[in-house]
Amino acid sequence: MDTFELRLETERLLLRPPTAADFGAFADFCADPLAMRHLGGVQPPPVAWRSLAMLTGSWQLLGYSMFSVIEKDSGRWVGRVGPWQPHGWPGPEVGWSIVPDRWGRGYAPEAARAAIDWAFDTLGWQEVIHTIAPDNHGSQAVARKLGSRVLRAARLPAPLDEDVEVWGQSRQAWRAAS
Structure with missing residues (x-):
């Protein structure tokens, strides 16, 4: 199967590699100060375009990257x-970012569960981490729902240069809890 035909489905969500058609919603997301508070800050459209291209390029280079999350009922991004594991990253991460007006619906843990299963089953990862800012209580709550715990501290590579908590769990722990 072509990587760009890959689809993961949950009860309410479709996960698929990003496409150029996602750019409008992606750029709106990147322009939202609340959404981007723990993601390096607001990005103007040209930078958001490069971010989307980076995610798409990772699919080409590595065979995996962030999925676009599509709400099944509305078709909305x-x-x-x-x-996710860019060069210099503290480990093999499954991360999440949901648009603020959809927070509190359980989309992040629902989508992350599917992505973690895929990372362990398809990519053969032995560990999954989540890099979380110490004051990002929302993502910490998602990590707890996934059964993850704080493993260590790390510093993200440039240009982020940010101290984070590395949450996560082993494949064995994930399987035991499933």
Whole structure:
């Protein structure tokens, strides 16, 4: 199967590699100060375009990256969730970012569960981490719902240069809890 035909489905969500058609919603997300508070800050459209291209390029280079998260009922792009490990990253991450007007609906843990299963089953990862800012209580709550715990502290590579908590769990722990 072509990587760009890949689809993961949950009860309410469709996860698929990003496409150029996602750019409008992605750019709106990147322009939202609340959404971007823990993601390096607001990005103007040209920078958001490069961010989307980076995610798409990772699919080409590595065979995985963040998925676009599509709400099944509306067909709306509502975030990005999935496996991620850019050069210099503290480990194999499954991360999540949902548009603020969809927070509190359980979309992040729902999508992350599907992405973690895929990372362990398809990519063969032995560990999944989540890099979370110490004051990002929302993402900490999602990590707890996934059964993750704080593993260590780390510093994200440039240009982020940010101290984070590394949450996560082993494949064995994930399977034992499933």
